[in-house]
Every structure is written in C-alpha cells, then in structure tokens.
Amino acid sequence: MKEIMKDLLSTGGVSGCIITDREGELIDFLGDGGIDDTLVSALIAEITKEIEGQMKIPTDFTISALANNGNIFMTVRKDFILVLLTEPNADTGEVRLRLRRGAKLLAKLI
Amino acid sequence: MNQDGLRSDASSVEVLISLADLYIENGLIKEAKGLLETAIKQNKGVIEPYLQLGSIYIEEGNTDMALEVLSKAERIDPRNKNLQNMFESIGVKKEEEETVSLDDLLKREMDTLLKIQGILGIILVDEVGSPILAELKLPLNEDDTGVVISSIYKKIEDTFIELSMGDLRNIFLELPGGNILVFGTSSLRLIILYKKGTLYASKGNEIRKVFKKIVNILGED
Numbered sequence: 446m447k448e449i450m451k452d453l454l455s456t457g458g459v460s461g462c463i464i465t466d467r468e469g470e471l472i473d474f475l476g477d478g479g480i481d482d483t484l485v486s487a488l489i490a491e492i493t494k495e496i497e498g499q500m501k502i503p504t505d506f507t508i509s510a511l512a513n514n515g516n517i518f519m520t521v522r523k524d525f526i527l528v529l530l531t532e533p534n535a536d537t538g539e540v541r542l543r544l545r546r547g548a549k550l551l552a553k554l555i
Numbered sequence: 556m557n558q559d560g561l562r563s564d565a566s567s568v569e570v571l572i573s574l575a576d577l578y579i580e581n582g583l584i585k586e587a588k589g590l591l592e593t594a595i596k597q598n599k600g601v602i603e604p605y606l607q608l609g610s611i612y613i614e615e616g617n618t619d620m621a622l623e624v625l626s627k628a629e630r631i632d633p634r635n636k637n638l639q640n641m642f643e644s645i646g647v648k649k650e651e652e653e654t655v656s657l658d659d660l661l662k663r664e665m666d667t668l669l670k671i672q673g674i675l676g677i678i679l680v681d682e683v684g685s686p687i688l689a690e691l692k693l694p695l696n697e698d699d700t701g702v703v704i705s706s707i708y709k710k711i712e713d714t715f716i717e718l719s720m721g722d723l724r725n726i727f728l729e730l731p732g733g734n735i736l737v738f739g740t741s742s743l744r745l746i747i748l749y750k751k752g753t754l755y756a757s758k759g760n761e762i763r764k765v766f767k768k769i770v771n772i773l774g775e776d
Contacts, residue, residue: 489714491710495707499706499707505731506731508726508727508729509727510727511725512715513724515718515721
C-alpha cells in the first residue's frame with residue numbers, strides 16, 4: 446500500500462495522499478506533516494455521504510475540487526476512499542489519471 | 556412668388572418639397588431652405604423636409620447644421636434608411652439599437668456552451684439552488700437537480716473553508732451515469748451536465764470564459 450501511495454505522492458504538485466474508509470476512519474496517510482489527516486478523512490467521508498444521499502448513487506465516483514489555495518481529488522470505491530491533496534498549480538489531468546490508477550491497485554489490496 | 560404665397564398655395568408637404576426641389580435645381584438655395592423650414596413648421600411629424608434640408612447642409616459642407624436637422628429627423632423615424640445613410644455621409648456611425656433582455660443575454664451564453672460536444676444541459680442557479688435559467692437536452696427536473704448539486708457544492712465549499720484551502724472555484728464529478736461540472740461564485744452556480752466519458756480539460760477554459768461573462772451579465776461578485 447505504501448508503494449502505491451509513494452507513487453501517487455511523486456506526481457507533481459501532490460502534497461498528501463490519504464486512504465480512508467467510508468465512515469471517515471483513516472486507513473493510511475503519506476504526505477506533508479502539516480496536513481491534518483484525521484480531519485481530512487472525516488470531512489471527505491461527509492462529502493461522500495452527502496453525494497450518496499443526495500444523488501442516490503452507489504459507489505465508484507470521482508470528484509475533483511479546485512480552489513484558490515489547493516485542490517482535492519478523491520475517488521470513492523466500495524471499501525475505501527482515496528484522496529489526493531495538491532497544490533493549486535498541479536496538473537489536474539495527470540493527477541486524475543494517477544488517482545484512478547492508484548484506486549484500481551488499492552482495490553486489489555483492500 | 557414669395558414664400559408666403561407659396562405656403563398659401565401649397566396644401567401638402569409633398570408640394571412644398573417639390574417646390575424646394577425646383578428652387579434647388581435653379582440655385583435658389585436660400586429660398587429652398589426657407590421653404591423646407593416652413594414645411595417642417597407645418598408638418599412636424601413628417602421626416603422628408605428634414606431630410607431634404609439636411610441634404611442641403613451636407614452639400615454645403617455645414618456639418619453642424621446638418622447634424623442638428625438630422626438629429627431632429629431621428630426623433631421621428633430613427634430607422635429611416637435615407638437618414639442613416641446621411642448620418643454616415645457626415646461620419647456619424649449610428650449603432651443599431653438593440654434591446655436585449657437579461658434572459659436573452661444569458662441564453663445566448665448558455666447556447667454557446669450547449670454547442671460544445673458532449674454537453675447535455677446547463678442549469679444556472681443561485682447559492683441555494685433556485686434556478687435562474689436552464690437549457691436541458693435531457694428529461695431532468697431542473698429545480699431538483701439545481702438544489703441537489705448546490706447542496707453538494709456547499710458541502711465541498713465548507714470543507715475547503717475548514718481546511719483553509721481558499722475559495723472553491725469549481726468541482727468536477729465523474730459519476731456512473733455521466734459527469735457534472737460546477738463553476739461557482741459566492742452567489743451563483745453554473746451546473747454543466749456532460750455525457751459520460753467526455754473530456755472536460757479540452758473545453759475547460761472556454762467554459763470558464765462563458766461563466767465569467769454570465770457573472771458579468773448578472774453583475775455578481
């Protein structure tokens with residue numbers, strides 16, 4: 446798992462990689478020490494619940510959210526949520542591609 | 556024949572104009588002007604004597620007087636083709652008056668987006684999801700969709716605030732049934748519904764520009 450996370454973290458502009466379960470319990474984290482991984486996990490799980498509740502969709506969806514000071518990329522799978530935090534200038538196309546690839550590999554492990 | 560005599564003989568503006576033509580042909584410009592001014596006084600709602608008087612001033616190179624007369628004529632019939640030509644001949648370009656409603660301006664921008672391949676619908680809502688305008692190519696309830704997407708946007712916006720990541724600019728949701736792109740400001744959300752598999756990146760800048768135009772049209776933020 447750490448190898449997959451390391452690979453994701455090597456993508457330009459990625460500052461943190463978080464794996465959490467759907468209840469917001471942190472599974473693993475790799476990245477900048479300044480990131481509050483527990484808080485991010487909890488908030489990401491809340492977003493996931495909001496989307497599932499509002500849109501009545503099952504699993505397997507991805508969100509890219511871009512803001513002035515940074516971006517969040519997250520992909521929701523049956524047993525986990527993979528999250529990448531990036532700098533504002535990160536290549537969004539590449540990050541999304543790596544996120545999807547990383548989620549496929551993690552699905553085999555978790 | 557004096558001017559008063561002419562006036563008394565002339566029963567209609569057409570006659571006065573015809574006589575003014577005759578004066579002009581014979582070089583009696585001052586008399587023609589007087590006759591046309593009389594015609595104007597007697598028939599204030601008729602544009603022809605203004606046009607003829609204006610053309611005399613244009614011939615003379617008296618642009619100021621021509622402009623004054625033509626401006627009065629414009630009040631009677633601003634779309635008159637001869638009048639527009641005369642304005643142009645003295646270098647005055649009249650913008651075509653166009654009264655476009657706010658809805659039309661917004662629809663124009665949204666139609667631009669609908670021409671982009673893969674876009675199935677656009678919904679413009681306020682910050683609580685109340686629809687402002689919607690253009691949909693698929694059977695969706697725009698009210699419900701607007702509220703649902705706005706609620707999700709708000710949730711993500713709150714997360715960014717809590718994580719001190721600055722103002723949320725847009726979100727892109729890749730869902731099993733299709734993709735949704737949302738651009739937001741503090742008071743507006745532009746929701747764009749995509750076919751599944753459509754690449755957003757190639758048209759992102761174009762969509763962002765249109766969103767900025769919409770924000771300007773509405774005078775928001």
